[in-house]
Amino acid sequence: MRMASGLQQPFRNAVLILVWSWLLLLVLVPNLLVIAASVMTRDAGSFLSLPLTLDAYRQLLNPLYLEVFLQSLYMAVMTTLVCLLIGYPFAWSLSLMGPRARILLIFLLIVPFWTNSLVRTYALKLILATNGLLNQGLMNLGLINEPLRLLYTEGAVIIGLVYLLLPFMILPLYSVFEDLRKELLMASHDLGAGPLATFVHVIIPLTLPGILAGVMLVLLPAMGLFFVPDILGGSRNLLVGNVIKNQFLDARNWPFGAAASIFLTLAMAFLMFAHRLSKRRIGEEGA
Amino acid sequence: MKKLALAGLLAVGLTACSSEEPQVLNLYNWSEYMPQQVLERFTDETGIRVVYTTYDSNEAMYARLKLLDDSAAYDLAVPSTYYVSKMRQEDLLMPIDRSKIEGFDKLDPELVNLGIDPENQYSIPYLWGTTGLAVDTADVGGEVTAWEDLWDKRFAGRVMLTNDMREVFHMGLRVLGYSGNSTDPDEIRQAYEKLSELMPSVRTFNSDAPRMPYLEGETDVGMIWNGEAVMAREVMPKLQYVYPDEGVIAWMDSFVIPKNAENPEAAHKFINFVLQPEISALISEDIGYATPNLAARDLLDKSVSNNRASYPNATDMINAEFQQDIGDDALQVYAKYWEKLKSGQ
Numbered sequence: 327m328r329m330a331s332g333l334q335q336p337f338r339n340a341v342l343i344l345v346w347s348w349l350l351l352l353v354l355v356p357n358l359l360v361i362a363a364s365v366m367t368r369d370a371g372s373f374l375s376l377p378l379t380l381d382a383y384r385q386l387l388n389p390l391y392l393e394v395f396l397q398s399l400y401m402a403v404m405t406t407l408v409c410l411l412i413g414y415p416f417a418w419s420l421s422l423m424g425p426r427a428r429i430l431l432i433f434l435l436i437v438p439f440w441t442n443s444l445v446r447t448y449a450l451k452l453i454l455a456t457n458g459l460l461n462q463g464l465m466n467l468g469l470i471n472e473p474l475r476l477l478y479t480e481g482a483v484i485i486g487l488v489y490l491l492l493p494f495m496i497l498p499l500y501s502v503f504e505d506l507r508k509e510l511l512m513a514s515h516d517l518g519a520g521p522l523a524t525f526v527h528v529i530i531p532l533t534l535p536g537i538l539a540g541v542m543l544v545l546l547p548a549m550g551l552f553f554v555p556d557i558l559g560g561s562r563n564l565l566v567g568n569v570i571k572n573q574f575l576d577a578r579n580w581p582f583g584a585a586a587s588i589f590l591t592l593a594m595a596f597l598m599f600a601h602r603l604s605k606r607r608i609g610e611e612g613a
Numbered sequence: 614m615k616k617l618a619l620a621g622l623l624a625v626g627l628t629a630c631s632s633e634e635p636q637v638l639n640l641y642n643w644s645e646y647m648p649q650q651v652l653e654r655f656t657d658e659t660g661i662r663v664v665y666t667t668y669d670s671n672e673a674m675y676a677r678l679k680l681l682d683d684s685a686a687y688d689l690a691v692p693s694t695y696y697v698s699k700m701r702q703e704d705l706l707m708p709i710d711r712s713k714i715e716g717f718d719k720l721d722p723e724l725v726n727l728g729i730d731p732e733n734q735y736s737i738p739y740l741w742g743t744t745g746l747a748v749d750t751a752d753v754g755g756e757v758t759a760w761e762d763l764w765d766k767r768f769a770g771r772v773m774l775t776n777d778m779r780e781v782f783h784m785g786l787r788v789l790g791y792s793g794n795s796t797d798p799d800e801i802r803q804a805y806e807k808l809s810e811l812m813p814s815v816r817t818f819n820s821d822a823p824r825m826p827y828l829e830g831e832t833d834v835g836m837i838w839n840g841e842a843v844m845a846r847e848v849m850p851k852l853q854y855v856y857p858d859e860g861v862i863a864w865m866d867s868f869v870i871p872k873n874a875e876n877p878e879a880a881h882k883f884i885n886f887v888l889q890p891e892i893s894a895l896i897s898e899d900i901g902y903a904t905p906n907l908a909a910r911d912l913l914d915k916s917v918s919n920n921r922a923s924y925p926n927a928t929d930m931i932n933a934e935f936q937q938d939i940g941d942d943a944l945q946v947y948a949k950y951w952e953k954l955k956s957g958q
Contacts, residue, residue, distance in 0.1 A: 373679070394956050456830035475770075477831050478817040561774075561815040564956055576672040576778070577948045 357591075364584035373580045382585035391569065391586070398565045401480065402548035405487040409495040409544050410537065412488070417499035417536075421506065432500075435493050443490055447557050450489060454482055454558070478560040486554040494543040502536030538601050546594045566590055636661045638879040641678070641687040643866070644669060644821055645844075646740075648899040655886050661879045669820045670777060671696045678705060678871055685875040689883060691866045695779070695938040697736045698729040700869065706735040707870040713881040716888035719908040724865060729938065736867035737884050740840075740902040743925065743933065744780050744862040746855040747773075747827055747837035747845075757834060759858040760784045769814045773826045773835035776818035778951040779936060780836065780862055781808065787859040793934045796943035805950035812954060827852055839922045843901025846922075854922040860932025861925070865905070897923065 364382050369375035385391075420431055438446060453459045454476040461473040476482050506529070514524040530537075552567035566586065573583030636659075640647070644667035652663045668674040671693050678690060678700070692700060700706050711717060717725075720738055730736045748757045752771075756762075763772055774781050783793035785804035795801060816832050819825060824845035826832040837845075842854035868887075870880045886892060893909035896902075898917045903924050904910065910918060918924055925933075939947075 390953060390956055451829075458829070473830070475831075477829065478826070560817050561812065562956070569956075572952070575676050576670065577952065578672070578676060579948075 360584045360587060363580050364588055366581050368579050368581050373578065379581075382579075382581035385582050386585055386589060394564050394569055395566060397563075398549050398567075401483055401487070401563070401565065402545050404484050405491060405548045406495075406541055406545045408484065408488045409492050410540065413492060413495035413499055413540060414533075414537075417496050417503050420496070420500050421503035435496060439493070444553055444557075446490070447486055447554055450482075450486055451477060451557060454485070477558065480560070480563050482558040482560075483555050483563045483565075486558045487548050487551060490551065490554070491544045491548060494547070495540040498539035498543065499533065499536040502533045506532055534604075538604060542597055542601055546590075546597065549590065549593075636876060636879055638663045638689065638876060638883055639666065639687045640664065640883070641666050641668065641674060641690040643667060643691060646691065646866075646900065648896060650899070651887070651892060651896060654892075655883060658886070659879075659882055661882065663883075672778070675700065679703075683873060685871070685873040687871055688874040688876045689880040690869055690871060691739055692869060693864050693866050693936060694727070694729045695936050697867050697869060698938040701730055701735045705872055707872050707874060707877055708734050709737060709868075709870060709884070710881060714885055714888065716885070716890070716906070716908070719888075719890065719906055721905045721907055724905040730867075736869050737888070738865055738867050738905040739887065740896070740900075741863070741865035741905055742839045742902040743856075744775060744777075744783075744836055744838055744864070745842075746857050747824075747835055747842055748853045748855055749827055749833040749849075749851060750853055751851040752833045757855060760788050761859065763814070763834060764788075764811055766814075768834050770816055771833040772811070772814045772816060773823070773832035773837075774815055774818050775823055775836045775838070776820035778947055781818075781954075782947055782951070783862045783934070783936070784808075784836065784859075785811075787857075787932075787934070790859075793860075793862060794937045794939055796939050798943075798946050801943070801946050801950060805954060808954055818955070824852075838902075839925075840901035843920065843922050856925065856929040856933075858932070860934055861929065863930070863933045863935045865935070 363374055365378045365380065366374040367377060367379055367381070420428055423431070451458075455461070456473045456475065456477065458477070460476070461470075464470045465473065476485075510528060510532070511524060514528045519527065549565055550567035550570075552565055552571045555563045555565050555568055566589075570583050570586045570590070573579045573586065638661050640652075640663050642665060646667075647665065652665065656662055666687070668677065674690060674692060675696055678687065681687070714737065717733070717737065724738050724741060725733050746757060746760070746763075753768075774784075782801065782804050785808040786793050786795050786800060789800070789803055789807055791797075791800045791804070795804075815835075817826055822841065823837045824841040827835075827837070828845055828849055837854065839854055842852065845852050846854075868880075868884050870877050874880055887896070888906065890906060890908035890912055893904040893906040894912040897904040897909065898914055901920075901923050910924075921929060
């Protein structure tokens with residue numbers, strides 16, 4: 327390595343410069359701009375003006391927004407739970423399959439990403455509509471007589487979010503299941519634990535890091551995907567992301583929109599911090 | 614460093630090359646508001662390629678234009694009346710060179726030289742229309758004749774409103790007997806209270822394609838733009854367009870050229886192209902809104918010019934009110950109540 331480093335020096339520097347300028351330009355600067363916008367005054371003509379003020383943050387305390395936040399959190403939590411309930415067994419069985427089937431399934435999981443998520447959400451609309459595919463199918467099968475009211479409801483928003491975010495739950499779970507050693511399960515069996523005890527005391531603790539990672543990858547984006555309620559939701563299914571978008575585009579209250587998105591970022595940071603703490607604890611317990 | 618500089622030169626060279634490519638017109642318009650045919654014919658005739666970008670509210674269009682003011686992202690936009698005056702007053706528009714425009718004199722005299730742009734220095738009328746009631750007569754028994762009827766409990770969960778703050782409040786204000794252009798905070802608050810009684814019945818808001826929830830069978834009654842109603846009736850003849858007793862909401866959308874447009878030449882050509890009677894007639898027939906072009910009206914198919922949804926008669930327009938600019942202060946009051954309304958307070 328040391329011998330080669332002389333040659334690789336310029337390359338390494340170039341990569342470092344690239345990475346750092348990327349982070350600086352596309353992460354640090356935009357975030358600083360958002361923070362700056364959040365402490366300025368709303369201006370009808372030029373969006374933002376001086377003096378500096380914390381008014382936008384004060385506005386966040388309005389019970390109206392607390393309600394939107396709680397509703398948004400509720401939909402995000404439901405989405406996460408459904409993703410976990412589907413994703414956990416899916417990832418598990420994936421890890422038990424032969425290499426060919428495994429590659430095929432992972433491939434199928436990733437294929438939808440090649441299509442824009444907005445387009446896929448519109449497609450979902452065609453399926454869920456009163457005279458859409460799902461209702462027609464169920465009625466043809468004779469399972470229901472009246473079409474179900476699915477579109478423009480909270481349920482439709484959750485279905486949409488689950489559909490878009492499920493892979494983000496499965497992939498981290500799959501990676502922990504892949505590392506799950508069969509010997510540990512056999513040892514558990516040899517020591518007299520039944521399937522349920524093995525599941526609760528061995529499998530769940532060992533896959534916990536994957537569960538937590540999946541929960542974080544689903545819960546937080548779920549609060550921000552504003553186009554899902556825009557397309558599938560009813561008159562009142564708002565996410566925090568909708569409030570932010572409306573502030574920037576419709577109400578033109580940029581300081582408030584910026585403050586709301588900082589609030590969301592902080593909530594995200596808090597969850598990641600909690601995740602780290604719990605990971606450390608799991609690590610200690612494991613040792 | 615030398616290599617970097619070289620890369621920079623290369624980039625400059627590339628952009629220089631691109632100016633020799635065919636011309637492009639960046640058109641920023643409402644969704645489904647210009648037939649594809651028209652764009653294709655324009656490209657065939659002039660060689661100018663049209664990039665069509667859409668918006669679903671004046672607010673969104675204004676924010677984008679204002680934000681991208683310096684980067685000259687759009688050459689032509691189509692704001693509604695009250696945004697024409699707002700954008701004109703904020704110096705966001707480029708004067709239109711009338712010497713390059715033919716056919717302005719054929720426009721309906723009642724729709725030019727309005728208060729929003731006296732002399733029409735900055736705007737050329739494109740289409741006008743109304744926002745009225747849509748009633749799916751297959752599912753709704755009994756007469757629906759007024760905005761007030763939407764408050765009827767039998768429509769719970771079956772009502773659709775446009776996702777347009779001004780239109781929804783216009784309806785609320787008219788039901789209470791006020792002007793749809795009210796700037797009185799007290800009247801706006803009363804309208805909000807009236808509208809919040811309607812909210813439990815409202816299934817969804819849609820300004821992207823307001824005919825869709827009716828076609829999907831999700832909603833039976835509510836607001837719709839007349840052109841959308843005409844388009845919807847082609848597949849769903851039972852959908853009726855009703856002029857409400859309290860008065861329909863009237864609006865007009867006009868072509869404007871953003872101040873920093875990159876290709877104002879192409880924008881003028883496009884306006885000119887659309888003003889041809891034959892093209893204006895084709896647009897009106899295809900998307901169901903009324904053309905302000907009197908020469909085009911003579912060319913319209915009888916089934917179109919006699920369609921009351923597109924071309925209302927005098928009785929339909931009783932109590933009708935044109936949307937006007939209400940100023941930023943009143944807009945803030947509307948915005949506050951709009952947000953409260955939509956988050957279900």
